[in-house]
Amino acid sequence: MTKILVTGGSGFVGSRIVKRWSGVYEILAPQHHEMDITDAAAVKQYCRAHKPDVIVHTAAISNTGYCEEHPEESLLVNATAAIGLAEAAAEIGAKFIFFSSDQIYNGNTEQGLLYEDIDVAPVNHYGRHKLLAEQGIMELLPDAVLLRATWMYDLPAEGLPAHPNFITNLLNAASTGQPLRFATHEHRGITDVGEVVEYLPKTFELPGGVYNYGSENELNTYETALRFVKDWQGEETANAIVVPDTERFGQQPRNISISTDKITALSLGEIAFTDTLEGLKRFVRENRLSK
Numbered sequence: 001m002t003k004i005l006v007t008g009g010s011g012f013v014g015s016r017i018v019k020r021w022s023g024v025y026e027i028l029a030p031q032h033h034e035m036d037i038t039d040a041a042a043v044k045q046y047c048r049a050h051k052p053d054v055i056v057h058t059a060a061i062s063n064t065g066y067c068e069e070h071p072e073e074s075l076l077v078n079a080t081a082a083i084g085l086a087e088a089a090a091e092i093g094a095k096f097i098f099f100s101s102d103q104i105y106n107g108n109t110e111q112g113l114l115y116e117d118i119d120v121a122p123v124n125h126y127g128r129h130k131l132l133a134e135q136g137i138m139e140l141l142p143d144a145v146l147l148r149a150t151w152m153y154d155l156p157a158e159g160l161p162a163h164p165n166f167i168t169n170l171l172n173a174a175s176t177g178q179p180l181r182f183a184t185h186e187h188r189g190i191t192d193v194g195e196v197v198e199y200l201p202k203t204f205e206l207p208g209g210v211y212n213y214g215s216e217n218e219l220n221t222y223e224t225a226l227r228f229v230k231d232w233q234g235e236e237t238a239n240a241i242v243v244p245d246t247e248r249f250g251q252q253p254r255n256i257s258i259s260t261d262k263i264t265a266l267s268l269g270e271i272a273f274t275d276t277l278e279g280l281k282r283f284v285r286e287n288r289l290s291k
């Protein structure tokens, strides 16, 4: 049985990977206190002792606001430790899968869906540190697969944490009637974490490199929310709770919306994410979220 080390197994993505793939693969998921990824010697020792075939590295400080306020901690956890894990993977010959982020593109000004090979210059610490990690990992391990994930959503469930996300925010707004503002000057993909988890084993077969990994979205964030809530709750509710925010990113429109052409082509069509709006509609149907 293929042995997979998942870091961040108590986190939003990691916990879902562990739940979905336990039994299919032998999953090792040491908690933070059992293997601190910033302790390079402990990481190497763990990897030598357990010799996983694949390392899926999801552990991170994922809160961008926190990273802005704690840049040294972000650098250590999101870049230095990620490179340390890649070193350990190189030593034991494990395939290395790294969760990077679409925030890598947050300094870009191009319009339309963004491809992996454009020049990037992220404008916040989180994005810069993910980029440093990508560069360091690729130098050490050209066979590593770096996944630029988008904003993901799910409902919380027992043993499966969920920080506030697009779906939970809108569910909250629909039940309280409290309006929510969505930026008209922002384009980004928003992805069902279930798809991210489901496709994960197929990424083990990919050639090394950087891949956009999530739903495409041609709509701005306001249009996405409005169309989604119209479909799910009807026009009246949509107009009441989805409010346009024309100021946010007004000076410098933000486009971090990804193209997934590369991963779909190189996986020979096996990894084919649903578009953001279709994914949201399907999520509501599958989870029977009432009107």
Ligand SMILES: NC(=O)c1ccc[n+]([C@@H]2O[C@H](COP(=O)([O-])OP(=O)(O)OC[C@H]3O[C@@H](n4cnc5c(N)ncnc54)[C@H](OP(=O)(O)O)[C@@H]3O)[C@@H](O)[C@H]2O)c1
Pocket (backbone or CB within 6 Å): 007, 008, 009, 010, 011, 012, 013, 014, 031, 032, 033, 035, 036, 037, 038, 057, 058, 059, 060, 061, 062, 063, 077, 099, 100, 101, 102, 149, 150, 151, 152, 153
């Ligand atoms: N969620 C999203 O929408 C999103 C979007 C784009 C990219 N990503 C990326 O996807 C990955 C997974 O995100 P997520 O939402 O699952 O993050 P998360 O919920 O914040 O979980 C982060 C995990 O990392 C662990 N961790 C943090 N510091 C650690 C350390 N020093 N040693 C060991 N473990 C440590 C945490 O454990 P403790 O809680 O015990 O500290 C937790 O299990 C991250 O790399 C993130 O940057 C996420």
